[in-house]
Amino acid sequence: MxxxxxxxxxxxxxxxxxxxxxxxxxxxxxxxxxxxxxxxxxxxxxxxxxxxxxxxxxxxxxxxxxxxxxxxxxxxxxxxxxxxxxxxxxxxxxxxxxxxxxxxxxxxxxxxxxxxxxxxxxxxxxxxxxxxxxxxxxxxxxxxxxxxxxxxxxxxxxxxxxxxxxxxxxxxxxxxxxxxxxxxxxxxxxxxxxGFRSSLTPSFELYEKYGLSPEQPVILLMPGAQGVMPDCDELCRHLLEQHPNAQIALICGRNNVLKSSMADQFKHHAAADRLHLYGYVNQVHELMALSTCLVSKPGGVTLAEAICAGLPLFLYKPVPGQEKNNARYLQSKGAASIANDPEEMAAAIIKLVNDPEQLKLSEAAVQRLQTEGxxxxxxxxxxxxxxxxxxxxxxxxx
The missing domain is CATH 3.40.50.2000 (Glycogen Phosphorylase B;)
Incomplete structure (x- = not known):
C-alpha cells in the first residue's frame, strides 16, 4: 500500500x-x-x-x-x-x-x-x-x-x-x-x-433532560417531521384517560401549529402533567431509548429507527402507497399494529403496555428485523x- x-x-x-x-x-x-x-x-x-x-x-x-x-x-x-x-x-x-x-x-x-x-x-x-x-x-x-x-x-x-x-x-x-x-x-x-449506531442506556439524567419519569411507561408519538399524522389530540386524550400512569412524549416536529394547539387543548386537563410536547428533536434516539413503544406514520427511516431501538410499533392510518405497504410488511412480521381509529389504537397500546409477556414478544419480533452492525x-x-x-x-x- x-x-x-x-x-x-x-x-x-x-x-x-x-x-x-x-x-x-x-x-x-x-x-x-x-x-x-x-x-x-x-x-x-x-x-x-x-x-x-x-x-x-x-x-x-x-x-x-x-x-x-x-x-x-x-x-x-x-x-x-x-x-x-x-x-x-x-x-x-x-x-x-x-x-x-x-x-x-x-x-x-x-x-x-x-x-x-x-x-x-x-x-x-x-x-x-x-x-x-x-x-x-x-x-x-x-x-x-x-x-x-x-x-x-x-x-x-x-x-x-x-x-x-x-x-x-x-x-x-x-x-x-x-x-x-x-x-x-x-x-x-x-x-x-x-446516535443510532451505538446502544444507549437510559439514565436518570436522560429522563430529567426530557422531563420524564423513569417510574412510568413512556409512549412516544412521532407524527412526522411536518406533524401530519391525524387525530393526535383524540389519541392522546384516550391514552391519558384510559391509562392512569402512562406518559406521552409527543414530537411535533416543525409543526408549530400542532404544538400550540395541543398545549391549548390540554392545559386544563387533569393529566396534563403526563403529556410532554417537543418541537423538532435532533437527538431522537435518546427519546426512543426511554420509550416503551412508538406511535407513528410508517416512513421508512422512522421505522428503521424504531427497529434499531427495539421499539414495538403502532402505525396509525397509514397513507396508501409505500407507507401502507411498509406498515403491512412490519405487521406481517409481528413488529407493528395498524389501526384507523384513535380509540382502537389507544386500546391496543394500553393492552400491550399492561402485558409484560406480550410486550416481550413484540420486542423480540422487532429485534428479528435488526441487521448486524x-x-x-x-x-x-x-x-x-x-x-x-x-x-x-x-x-x-x-
Missing part, C-alpha cells in the same frame, strides 16, 4: 431528493459514516432541486398536498406505477431528470463512486443510452442505490445500478425475482443518524473498500 494525500481519497457523490425527510437523512448518515472512516471528500446534491428548481418546488408541493389531502389518489398512482420498468415510457421519463446536471457534475467533481438515496437514475440511464462513439467522463463509475423503504417499487430497479443496499432479506429475494443477481444486493438495513457504517465501509480505500490507515490501494 502507498500512502496518498487527502486529495487522493476517493470522492463520493451522494444524490438525494427532498421529497420527505427520509432520503436526505439517509444521505447525511452515509456522509457522516464516510467521514468517520477517514474519508472527507463527499459531495451531496439534491439532484432535482439543482437541475430543475422550479419543477422541484412545484412537484414537492403537489406531493405533500396529495399525500395529506388526497392520499387515495397518491396511493393509486403509486400502485399503478409500482410494476413499471426502467425502459418503459414513464420510467424513462422519470430517469431523464437531471441528465444534464449529471454530465456537469461528472466533469466538475470527477467522483469515484455515486450513491443514490432516491430513484432518480439519470447517471446509469445516461450510460446505457449513450451512443457507442460518445465518451462520457468516468463512464464506468460505480453506482450504488440505498432503498429507504421496506416496500419495493420498481422505480428503484435499474440494470445500470452496480449494487443495492436494502432493509431486509425479503427485499433482496424480491430483487432476485426481478433479475438482480444476489451478489449485487447487500442487506444493510436503512442508514440512520450517528450499523447500516451507514456498513455501506460506507463497503463502498470505500470497493474504491480501494483502507479507512483504518487512511490509505488507498495502488
Amino acid at each position: 502507498v500512502r496518498y494525500p487527502d486529495s487522493h481519497q476517493p470522492k463520493v457523490l451522494i444524490l438525494y431528493a427532498s421529497y420527505g425527510e427520509g432520503h436526505l437523512q439517509a444521505a447525511k448518515a452515509i456522509r457522516d459514516a464516510l467521514e468517520e472512516q477517514g474519508n472527507n471528500r463527499t459531495v451531496m446534491v439534491d439532484l432535482m432541486a439543482e437541475s430543475h428548481p422550479w419543477l422541484n418546488e412545484m412537484t414537492r408541493r403537489v406531493y405533500l398536498k396529495s399525500y395529506t389531502h388526497i392520499p387515495h389518489l397518491y396511493g393509486w398512482v403509486y400502485d399503478v406505477t409500482r410494476p413499471m420498468k426502467h425502459n418503459s415510457l414513464f420510467g424513462g421519463f422519470l430517469h431523464s431528470f437531471g441528465r444534464d446536471k449529471i454530465r456537469k457534475l461528472l466533469q466538475k467533481e470527477k467522483p469515484d463512486a455515486v450513491i443514490h438515496t432516491f430513484p432518480f437514475f439519470a447517471l446509469p440511464d445516461l450510460h446505457r443510452r449513450r451512443p457507442k462513439k460518445t465518451v462520457l467522463p468516468q463512464a464506468s463509475i460505480p453506482t450504488y442505490t440505498v432503498i429507504t423503504d421496506f416496500d419495493l417499487h420498481r422505480r428503484w430497479v435499474h440494470p445500470g445500478i452496480g449494487r443495492y443496499f436494502v432493509a431486509t432479506e425479503d427485499m433482496k429475494q424480491e430483487l432476485g425475482s426481478l433479475g438482480i443477481h444476489p451478489g449485487r444486493v447487500s442487506v444493510s438495513g436503512i442508514p440512520l443518524a450517528r 450499523a447500516a451507514a457504517d456498513n455501506i460506507a465501509h463497503h463502498i470505500l473498500l470497493e474504491c480501494g480505500w483502507n479507512a483504518k490507515f487512511g490509505q488507498r490501494y495502488s
Whole structure:
C-alpha cells in the first residue's frame, strides 16, 4: 500500500431528493459514516432541486398536498406505477431528470463512486443510452442505490445500478425475482443518524433532560417531521384517560401549529402533567431509548429507527402507497399494529403496555428485523473498500 494525500481519497457523490425527510437523512448518515472512516471528500446534491428548481418546488408541493389531502389518489398512482420498468415510457421519463446536471457534475467533481438515496437514475440511464462513439467522463463509475423503504417499487430497479443496499432479506429475494443477481444486493438495513449506531442506556439524567419519569411507561408519538399524522389530540386524550400512569412524549416536529394547539387543548386537563410536547428533536434516539413503544406514520427511516431501538410499533392510518405497504410488511412480521381509529389504537397500546409477556414478544419480533452492525457504517465501509480505500490507515490501494 502507498500512502496518498487527502486529495487522493476517493470522492463520493451522494444524490438525494427532498421529497420527505427520509432520503436526505439517509444521505447525511452515509456522509457522516464516510467521514468517520477517514474519508472527507463527499459531495451531496439534491439532484432535482439543482437541475430543475422550479419543477422541484412545484412537484414537492403537489406531493405533500396529495399525500395529506388526497392520499387515495397518491396511493393509486403509486400502485399503478409500482410494476413499471426502467425502459418503459414513464420510467424513462422519470430517469431523464437531471441528465444534464449529471454530465456537469461528472466533469466538475470527477467522483469515484455515486450513491443514490432516491430513484432518480439519470447517471446509469445516461450510460446505457449513450451512443457507442460518445465518451462520457468516468463512464464506468460505480453506482450504488440505498432503498429507504421496506416496500419495493420498481422505480428503484435499474440494470445500470452496480449494487443495492436494502432493509431486509425479503427485499433482496424480491430483487432476485426481478433479475438482480444476489451478489449485487447487500442487506444493510436503512442508514440512520450517528446516535443510532451505538446502544444507549437510559439514565436518570436522560429522563430529567426530557422531563420524564423513569417510574412510568413512556409512549412516544412521532407524527412526522411536518406533524401530519391525524387525530393526535383524540389519541392522546384516550391514552391519558384510559391509562392512569402512562406518559406521552409527543414530537411535533416543525409543526408549530400542532404544538400550540395541543398545549391549548390540554392545559386544563387533569393529566396534563403526563403529556410532554417537543418541537423538532435532533437527538431522537435518546427519546426512543426511554420509550416503551412508538406511535407513528410508517416512513421508512422512522421505522428503521424504531427497529434499531427495539421499539414495538403502532402505525396509525397509514397513507396508501409505500407507507401502507411498509406498515403491512412490519405487521406481517409481528413488529407493528395498524389501526384507523384513535380509540382502537389507544386500546391496543394500553393492552400491550399492561402485558409484560406480550410486550416481550413484540420486542423480540422487532429485534428479528435488526441487521448486524450499523447500516451507514456498513455501506460506507463497503463502498470505500470497493474504491480501494483502507479507512483504518487512511490509505488507498495502488
